[in-house]
Amino acid sequence: MSMYEKGFPYMVKVKAGETVHLCQCGHSKNPPYCxxxxxxxxxxxxxxxxxxxxxxxxxxxxxxxxxxxxxxxSHNRS
Incomplete structure (x- = not known):
């Protein structure tokens, strides 16, 4: 399944100062992370x-x- 087939947002909790690498290509096997x-x-x-x-x-x-x-x-708009 593609990262964008979920149809609604991934919720990612981060702490102040923490760096996360977020996928923007849509092909990650561990979405939403790169x-x-x-x-x-x-x-x-x-x-x-x-x-x-x-x-x-x-x-x-x-x-x-x-x-x-x-x-x-945008997922809420038809």
């Missing part, structure tokens, strides 16, 4: 996101967001 699959696809390098505060990130699981890789609620 596993290096982008090397075989030209569709996107990972985003290294460093949290400024402890929070829960909403990572796109539908592929329709206008703010990749963050969810913008």
């Amino acid at each position: 596993d290096g699959a982008h090397g075989a696809y030209p569709s996107g390098e990972p985003l290294a996101y460093t949290a400024q505060k402890s929070e829960t990130l909403r990572i796109c699981g539908c592929g329709k967001t206008g703010n990749m890789p963050m969810c913008d609620g």
Whole structure:
């Protein structure tokens, strides 16, 4: 299953100062985290996101967001 076939966001809890590498190519076998699959696809390098505060990130699981890789609620629009 593709990262974007989920149809709704992945919820990722991060702590202040923590860095996560988020998939933007859609081919990771461990979504929403990068596993290096982008090397075989030209569709996107990972985003290294460093949290400024402890929070829960909403990572796109539908592929329709206008703010990749963050969810913008596009999965709710028809």
